[in-house]
Amino acid sequence: MSLESAIANRNRKQYLTWWILPLVVIGGWFYPLLGYLLPICMIAAMGIALFKGRYWCDWMCPRGASWDLLLSKLSLKKEVPSFFRSTPFRMLWIMILMGVLAFKLPSALASLDPINQVGLVFTMLLTVTTVVGIVLGIPIHHRIWCGFCPVGTMSNWIGKGKYALEIDSNCKECKTCHDVCPMQIRKWEYKPEKEWAAVENWDCLKCGLCIEVCPTMSLKFKEAS
Ligand code: SF4
Ligand code: SF4
Known part of the structure; x- marks a missing residue:
């Protein structure tokens, strides 16, 4: 396969999933049940990592697909400083993720409408982290978020050596x-x-x-x- 065919083939697959990101980031504020797509994606990514490493992150992750198809057109595509992929920085983001869930989920579950409130927590998490990815992705590199994404980091650990x-x-x-x-x-x-x-x-x-x-x-x- 030529490089052009490989890129076209990859783009075709990414077109299947990229739209799920704006669907949840925008639609999730009005229909909070959409937020549940976030934990589903997290579990799927780590499940696939057991067999194929970070295969999910290439085109099945709606955010990764959006980074490549859309954000790459705005990005300056510079070399990502190693700091953004360092273990301490990755650990910080895992702790932020866990901290937000630990802080927000109990009150959402205790509310009068727990199903929608939990969905809103997931929507908020996805929205904030997407903004971080865009803010860093434009001046540096469109896939910079993938270097410290908590799900990507956990998939890295789980998928070590798989489909190397x-x-x-x-x-x-x-x-x-x-x-x-x-x-x-x-x-x-x-x-x-x-x-x-x-x-x-x-x-x-x-x-x-x-x-x-x-x-x-x-x-x-x-x-x-
Ligand atoms: S693997 Fe080595 S030879 Fe092949 S493109 Fe990379 S640097 Fe060049
Ligand atoms: S090293 Fe992995 S992510 Fe990078 S171009 Fe090769 S297959 Fe793709």
């Missing part, structure tokens, strides 16, 4: 694969002296674009061998 991208010793470190990688993973840094080695960066979204663009065919997914 591998690199072989023929890599000539041309860095062509960097240009197409939504997560800016520096694959050549994992190049082995002999044969194949796993690219041990578990933020890989399994999009496969780097495989298509590599001039030495030095990349593949483990299951494809």
Whole structure:
């Protein structure tokens, strides 16, 4: 498959899901039941991570699809500072997520309309984090949120080693694969002296674009061998 076909194929899949993000972020304030799509997505992402790592985040995540299809058109697409993908920063966002749920859910459950109030909590969480992703995504990179998204981080941990991208010793470190990688993973840094080695960066979204663009065919997914 050519790179153009791979991108078109990926975009086609992302068109199936991106609209769910504005549906919940806007519609959830009027129809709070839509907010329940957030925990459903969270559980689905982590369930898929058990078998295929962060595969969900590539096109099944409505927010990830929106970042690629829409936000990328506004983004300056700079290199994401490593701080945004550091473990302490990721942990901070997991604690923020847990803290908001722990603080807001009890009062929502105790209200006169708990089903709608809980839905509103999820809608509020999705809205605030989406605004954070947009505010950082325009001046830096459209997928910057995916580097510290709590669900992405947990999928990273759960999916460690699953459906791993591998690199072989023929890599000539041309860095062509960097240009197409939504997560800016520096694959050549994992190049082995002999044969194949796993690219041990578990933020890989399994999009496969780097495989298509590599001039030495030095990349593949483990299951494809
Ligand atoms: S495009 Fe291929 S050869 Fe170039 S750095 Fe990436 S893996 Fe190595
Ligand atoms: S490393 Fe390759 S497969 Fe993984 S996200 Fe980057 S471009 Fe996609």
